[in-house]
Amino acid sequence: MPAISFQSVSKTFPSARGKLTALDHVTFDIEEGEFFGLLGPNGAGKTTLISILAGLARATSGRVSVRGHDVQAEYANARRQLGVVPQELVFDPFFTVREALRIQSGYFGVRNNEAWITELLESLGLADKSHANMRQLSGGMKRRVLVAQALVHKPPVIVLDEPTAGVDVELRQTLWQFIARLNRQGHTVLLTTHYLEEAEALCNRIAMLKTGRVVALERTSDLLKAASSNVLRFKMDSQLPAEFAHKARVTGRIVQLPAHDAHEIEDYLAAIRRAGLRVEDVEIRKADLEDVFLDVMSAKYQQRVAV
Numbered sequence: 097m098p099a100i101s102f103q104s105v106s107k108t109f110p111s112a113r114g115k116l117t118a119l120d121h122v123t124f125d126i127e128e129g130e131f132f133g134l135l136g137p138n139g140a141g142k143t144t145l146i147s148i149l150a151g152l153a154r155a156t157s158g159r160v161s162v163r164g165h166d167v168q169a170e171y172a173n174a175r176r177q178l179g180v181v182p183q184e185l186v187f188d189p190f191f192t193v194r195e196a197l198r199i200q201s202g203y204f205g206v207r208n209n210e211a212w213i214t215e216l217l218e219s220l221g222l223a224d225k226s227h228a229n230m231r232q233l234s235g236g237m238k239r240r241v242l243v244a245q246a247l248v249h250k251p252p253v254i255v256l257d258e259p260t261a262g263v264d265v266e267l268r269q270t271l272w273q274f275i276a277r278l279n280r281q282g283h284t285v286l287l288t289t290h291y292l293e294e295a296e297a298l299c300n301r302i303a304m305l306k307t308g309r310v311v312a313l314e315r316t317s318d319l320l321k322a323a324s325s326n327v328l329r330f331k332m333d334s335q336l337p338a339e340f341a342h343k344a345r346v347t348g349r350i351v352q353l354p355a356h357d358a359h360e361i362e363d364y365l366a367a368i369r370r371a372g373l374r375v376e377d378v379e380i381r382k383a384d385l386e387d388v389f390l391d392v393m394s395a396k397y398q399q400r401v402a403v
């Protein structure tokens with residue numbers, strides 16, 4: 097039985113121009129024990145899919161189940177299997193951190209949870225904040241509390257909707273160590289993030305959503321293999337030759353060009369020489385998940401869905 101099953105899930109919202117299709121027949125399963133990445137640009141439908149999974153929104157059509165429990169028909173059973181870290185910072189300003197975690201434990205009917213709450217606070221770097229009021233916390237600390245809240249009932253399936261947005265480098269590392277440990281202990285993890293190097297490092301399988309549709313669904317290693325294998329990277333101050341400007345990823349002075357083989361790299365360099373341009377710090381690196389992502393989201397991409 098899969099940990100999570102999405103079967104032909106569609107969601108439309110009314111909009112000024114009729115209706116907006118946020119999800120369009122999304123179908124895939126996440127198996128027990130997977131560390132699964134759900135990626136996509138802003139507005140792709142990731143949070144909408146997670147809201148339906150968590151029972152916070154209803155699908156227009158289709159079915160979602162968590163470890164065999166339908167999220168509509170068996171809401172309470174499905175919800176108990178899940179720990180959800182929401183994208184939006186929502187919290188009750190009147191409680192301390194420890195109180196908020198006790199209340200959340202009570203909501204799930206978990207008694208005598210102090211030892212686990214203490215472990216969560218320590219693992220998430222919140223030990224010295226346990227008696228602080230929620231409204232006294234910084235943004236990143238509030239997000240840590242949301243992570244702790246999602247985990248108070250030791251859910252078998254952990255869903256993280258951009259848990260590291262606005263979180264400092266050190267906590268990102270602590271958080272991932274902690275979540276990876278829970279995953280090794282058998283917890284299934286579903287993660288959305290815009291930090292693609294995190295997804296590349298952590299997820300065994302990845303689905304990419306584009307305007308509500310699954311446009312890629314593969315093992316992370318296969319996605320990386322299928323990409324243009326190399327990237328030519330250099331710095332320059334002038335404009336790129338028009339013949340390949342459209343292929344380039346430009347960040348300030350840094351230009352990165354996808355290359356499928358050595359010939360393509362030679363062609364780029366020859367064109368730069370012909371144009372009389374000066375480049376510095378030339379290097380060739382392996383394509384990473386960010387390159388794959390940009391390729392998948394580009395209009396010319398052929399859908400690749402394997403399981």
Ligand SMILES: Nc1ncnc2c1ncn2[C@@H]1O[C@H](COP(=O)(O)OP(=O)(O)OP(=O)(O)O)[C@@H](O)[C@H]1O
Pocket residue numbers: 109110116118136137138139140141142143144145183
């Ligand atoms: N309650 C709502 N009413 C109307 N439209 C909505 C609602 N919630 C989401 N949408 C629309 O559905 C689409 C998908 O939004 P969603 O929040 O799922 O995207 P996302 O992939 O989570 O994006 P991000 O990376 O920015 O978090 C967007 O076009 C959004 O405007």
Ligand SMILES: [Mg+2]
Pocket residue numbers: 142143144183257
């Ligand atoms: Mg979102």
